[in-house]
Amino acid sequence: MQTRGVLDRDLKRRNLLLGAAATVATGGALAGVAAFNTSRAPAAGLQKDLLSRDPKASxxxxxxxxxxxxxxxxARAGRRRGTLMGQHAEVHNERYNPEYGDHTGPKPPGYYYRKPRDITGKLPAFLELDLGPGYQQPGWGVGEARDYSRAAWPARRELWTxxxxxxxxxxxxxHGLPREEDGSYNPTGTESLWNGTKTVLPENGGAPAGLVGMSFHQPWPGSPVKSYDQTLRRNAPSAKDPGWIDRLLTPGTAEHAALLLDLSFLADHLGYLAAHDVPVLLRPYHEMNSLGGEQSFWWxxxxxxxYTALWELLHHYLVGSRGLHNLIFVWAPTAWDGVHGKEPWDFYPGGEYVDVVGVDDYSGTPDRPFDPGGWTTTWHRGLADYGKPRILAESFHVPLGSAQRTTLDQAPWVLWTVWGDGLTAKNSDADVRRTYDDPKTITGGRESGPVGVRxxxxxxxxxE
Structure with a gap:
């Protein structure tokens, strides 16, 4: 069971041929790094609102x-009102990797956002997207006009758009696709590119259709090339230089300046969404407890x-220096099964820096669960003491299928996200339909889910 999980994880790693994009100026400098928490006691109760973390939250x-x-x-009262069904879309792979997905050839961006509707007639209620490195491309292009100007760097480089x-x-x-003119650069969803081609995004009814998330596969700060290889621990300077991480966290060093440059890339894109009043579930520095060794991410x-100092630095930069108040911070270790990951509690940044807790679960499969007593129940129970909403942040599998029909009753996750092409590679159409048709699954699109989410x-x- 565990060996199979490792193989599935390696498949995901091979699929992550991540791309990157331009940023604009770095914005305000971070004056210093707040002292990390020394007390990681269980939360007294469930965090009720964002204002306790960010008094200026949108x-x-x-x-x-x-x-x-x-x-x-x-869920904590022993009943499941509903679970938001989520889908991750690897847009870089959809656009540039013809071998990616359920058929050979290029796919339109948002292919796996639309795929659940192709199978079930319903869209996911949550879409998570990636920002991060590209196919051995050079740096972020900070200081030049952002790509939304269409004529600026890197829009005229093939693998950045x-x-x-x-x-x-x-x-x-x-906001919906297509949408009325709203001050954004592409309300129709059809973008003409500099090379004579165009991209067309999937329509979803032209009205509010769901929630949005963002993950950040950050290459090591200062890397001259932005690619997936540079996200790996084995390729970061810390693999040979034990002092690199502490310099990264120390204001005034070249390494710290490189980190702020990376965070400015993230902030520029999140800022564009903030300017158009789009709240984002941001999931940075995930799988920090991985036991994957040199194949793990550098963080x-x-x-x-x-790690907690790095998280706090990111939080202070995005919220404090850049004034982004559209963010919901998601902390997601990998499953602490002793093979994929170790117990993550010591890596928890603390309640004042985290809003949602989750798990990336590749520890088992529906027919071979890690915990025979209930698939994913171990991780749902293990996250209870953090006092936050709990999500299944990554899985290759839908929660309800032929092998597992009571998963969400045993572990009533608030949100469950399927990773990219895992939707079709690891699930039958019947399993996807069973999940999306469940009376307590919250789906997206113009119509609200059956539990009354408007x-x-x-x-x-x-x-309310």
Whole structure:
């Protein structure tokens, strides 16, 4: 069972041929790094709103969080009101990797956002997208006009334009595609590219259609090339230089300046979404507890004090220096099964820096679960003491299928996200339909889910 899980994880790693995009100026400098928490005691209760972390949180971000808390509150009371069904889309692979997905050839951006509708007639209620490195491409292009200007770097480089689609998909899931002119660069969802081609994003009814998330596969700060290889621990300077991480965290060093440059890339894109009132579930520095050794991400080889300081630095930069108040911070270790990961508690940044907790679970499969007593139940139970809404942040599998029909009753996750092409590679159409047709699965699109989630009520901040 565990060997099979490792093989599945390796498949995901091979598929992650991540791309990158331009950024603009770095913005305000971070004055220093806040001292990391020394107390990791269990939370006294469930965090009820975003204002306890960010007093300036946007009304829409607050409304989204109230939805997550409402679902979590019911789960803790022993009942499952509903689970948001999520889907990750690897837009870089959809656009540039003809071998990716369920058929050979290029796919339109958002192919795996649309795929559940092709199978079931329903869209996911949540779409997570990636920002990160590309196919051995040079650096971020910070200081030049952002790619939304269409004529600027890196829009005239072949393997960078996917980030236009990432940002526009996020905007389009929240506001609808196509949409009326709203001040964004591409309300129709059809973008003409400099090389004479165009990309067309999937329509979703032209009205609010769901929630949006973002992950950040960050190459090691200062890497001259931005690619997936540079996200790996074995290729980061820390593999040979034990002092590199501490210099990275120390203001005034060249390494720290490189880290802020990377974070400015992230902030520029999140800032564009903030300017259009799009709340984002941000999931950075995930799988920090990995036991994958040199195949892990570079931030997975850190001491707990270093990791929590890195997280706090990111939080202070995005929220404090850059003034981004549209964010819901998601902390997601990998399954602590002794093969994929170790117990993650010491890596928890603390309740004042995290809003949602989750797990990336590749520890088993529906027919060979890690815990025979209930697939994913171990991780759901293990995250209870953090006092946050709990999500299944990554899985190759849908929760309800022929081998598992009571998963969400045993472990009532607030949100469950299927990773990229795992939707079709690891699940039958019947399993996908069973999940999306479940009476307590919350799906997306113009119509709300069966449990009464009204997307417009999130938009105007009135959801209670």
């Amino acid at each position: 009304k829409t971000a607050q409304a989204v969080y109230r939805l997550l808390v409402a679902l979590e509150t019911d 996917y980030v236009n689609d990432v940002v526009d998909l996020a905007l389009g899931v929240w 997975a080889g850190l001491e707990p004090r270093q 997307w417009p009520a999130l938009h105007d901040g009135t959801f």
